[in-house]
Amino acid sequence: xxxxxxxxxxxxxxxxxxxxxxxxxxxxxxxxxxxxSARSPERxxxxxxxxxxxxxxxxxxxxxxxxxxxxxxxxxxxxLLNGPVDILVNNTGGPPPGLPSVTSADDVAIQFxxxxxxxxxxxxxxxxxxxxxxxxxILTIASSGVVQPIPxxxxxxxxxxxxxxxMKTLAGEVAPDGVTVNVLLPGRxxxxxxxxxxxxxxxxxxxxxxxxxxxxxxxxxxxxxGTVEEFGAVAAFLAGVPAGYVTxxxxxxxxxxxxxx
Ligand SMILES: NC(=O)c1ccc[n+]([C@@H]2O[C@H](COP(=O)([O-])OP(=O)(O)OC[C@H]3O[C@@H](n4cnc5c(N)ncnc54)[C@H](OP(=O)(O)O)[C@@H]3O)[C@@H](O)[C@H]2O)c1
Numbered sequence: 001x002x003x004x005x006x007x008x009x010x011x012x013x014x015x016x017x018x019x020x021x022x023x024x025x026x027x028x029x030x031x032x033x034x035x036x037s038a039r040s041p042e043r044x045x046x047x048x049x050x051x052x053x054x055x056x057x058x059x060x061x062x063x064x065x066x067x068x069x070x071x072x073x074x075x076x077x078x079x080l081l082n083g084p085v086d087i088l089v090n091n092t093g094g095p096p097p098g099l100p101s102v103t104s105a106d107d108v109a110i111q112f113x114x115x116x117x118x119x120x121x122x123x124x125x126x127x128x129x130x131x132x133x134x135x136x137x138i139l140t141i142a143s144s145g146v147v148q149p150i151p152x153x154x155x156x157x158x159x160x161x162x163x164x165x166x167m168k169t170l171a172g173e174v175a176p177d178g179v180t181v182n183v184l185l186p187g188r189x190x191x192x193x194x195x196x197x198x199x200x201x202x203x204x205x206x207x208x209x210x211x212x213x214x215x216x217x218x219x220x221x222x223x224x225x226g227t228v229e230e231f232g233a234v235a236a237f238l239a240g241v242p243a244g245y246v247t248x249x250x251x252x253x254x255x256x257x258x259x260x261x
Contacts, residue, residue, distance in 0.1 A: 003240030006031035009083040010239065011075070011126070013066070013119075014091030016043035018191035019141055019235075022228035023089050026236035028055040032087070035079040037062040066092055067114045072121035084133065085126050087239045090119045090140040090163070094193050097200050100154035108155055115159045120166060127174060136179035137239045140167050144187040147250065148258045152201070164250065171248035180247035182238050187254025188216060189226040222255030 010027045014020035015036035024034045028051065036044050041063040048059050062078035064071040079085050095111040123138055130136025142160040143150070149157040164183050171181035188194055195209075198216065202209045217224050234253050237243055252258055 001240075001242060003030045003236060003242060005087075005236070005240055008086040008239075009033045009035070009079075010087035010089060011035045011037065011062070011079045011085045011122075012089040012091065013037050013075075013122070014093065014141070015089075016040060016047050018193060019186060019189060019228060019231050020089065020091040021047050022232035023091075023139075023141075023235040024059075024232075025051070025055075026229075026232035027087070027239060028058060030236055030240070031058075032239075033058045033060070033082060035060045035062050035082050035085075037064060037075050037079075039063065039065045066118040072118050072125065075122065076125055084129050086130065086133070086135060087137040088123060088126050088139070089235065089239070090123065090138070092119065094143075094197075095153070095155040095159070097152040097197060098154070099152065103154050108158065111155050111159055112162075116162055119163060123167075123170070127170065127179060130179045131174055131177040134178045136174070136177075137243075138167070138170070138179065138181045139235055139238055140164075140181075140183045141235075142183050142185055142250075144185045144252065144254045144258050146183075146185060147252075147260065152204075153197075168248050175247050178244070180238070180244065182246060182249045182251055184231075184235060184238070185250055185252045185254060185258070186231055187226065187252070187257035188220060189228060189231050189253070191228060194225060220255045220257045222257075224255065226253060226255055 010032050012024040015024045016038035044061045060082045062075050064075050092115045145157040146161045167181050198212045201212045231253050
C-alpha cells in the first residue's frame with residue numbers, strides 16, 4: 001500500500017530512540033522528510049548516522065529539551081527550515097514510577113511542564129498551517145494506561161489522559177480541514193523505557209529483571225512485548241493518506257493487553 005508520504009514532512013518528538021525513532025524510521029522508509037527532536041544532539045546524530053544513506057538525506061535534527069519554556073518555539077523554527085510540517089508526532093520521555101499516595105502535586109506539575117504543556121504548544125501552533133493547507137496528521141504517543149491505569153505510574157496515567165481529552169476535542173474541530181488527530185496507546189513495547197520500568201519493578205519486589213519480564217509478558221495475550229517496528233508501522237499508517245477517515249481514535253498497539261473493549 002502506498003501511504004502517500006513522499007511529499008510530506010514530519011516532525012517527530014522523542015525521536016532519538018524507542019517509539020519515536022521507530023516512527024521516524026517508518027516514515028522515512030515511506031519517503032517522507034523527517035525532522036527528529038529530542039534533548040541530546042549526540043544521540044540524535046547517532047540515530048541519523050545509523051539510517052540508510054537514502055533516508056539520511058531526508059532527515060533533519062532539531063535538538064531541544066521539552067522542559068525548557070522556549071523549546072516549542074525553537075523546535076518549530078528549526079523544523080520549518082525543512083518545509084511546512086504536515087505530520088506532527090507528539091512524544092515525550094515518561095515520568096518516574098511511584099505510588100500515587102506518595103506522589104506530590106509538585107511532581108505532577110514538573111511532569112506536566114515536560115509531557116503536556118510543550119505538546120499542547122506545538123500542536124496548537126502547527127495545526128494552523130495544516131488547516132490552511134487542508135491536510136495534516138497529528139499523532140500523540142500516550143499509553144495503554146489511559147484506558148487501564150498502570151499501577152506505579154500515576155503521573156503517566158493522569159497526564160496522558162489530559163492529552164487524550166485535548167486531542168479528542170481538537171479532532172472534532174479540525175476534521176473538516178483534512179487534519180486527523182489520533183492517539184496511539186502502546187502497551188509494552190521493548191525499549192529502554194520498558195527496561196527501566198522492569199528494573200524498577202525488580203528492585204521493588206526483590207526478583208530478577210528476567211523474572212519480571214517473563215511475568216509481564218505472560219499477562220499479554222500475545223505472550224510477548226511488542227517490537228518498535230510493529231509500533232512504527234501502525235504510526236506510519238495513521239500518518240498516511242489512506243488513513244484520512246481515521247480521526248479522534250485511541251489506537252491500541254498492545255498485543256491485547258488492555259482487557260476491556
Ligand atoms: N515503550 C512502551 O512500551 C511504552 C508504553 C507506554 C507508554 N510509553 C511512553 O511512550 C513514550 C516513548 O516511549 P519509549 O519507550 O520510546 O521511551 P524512551 O526509550 O525512554 O524514549 C524517550 C525519548 O524521548 C526523549 N526525551 C526524554 N525526555 C525528553 C525531554 N525532556 N525533552 C525532549 N525529549 C525528551 C528521549 O531522548 P533524550 O533523552 O535525548 O531527550 C528519547 O528519544 C514515553 O513517554 C513512554 O513512557 C512507552
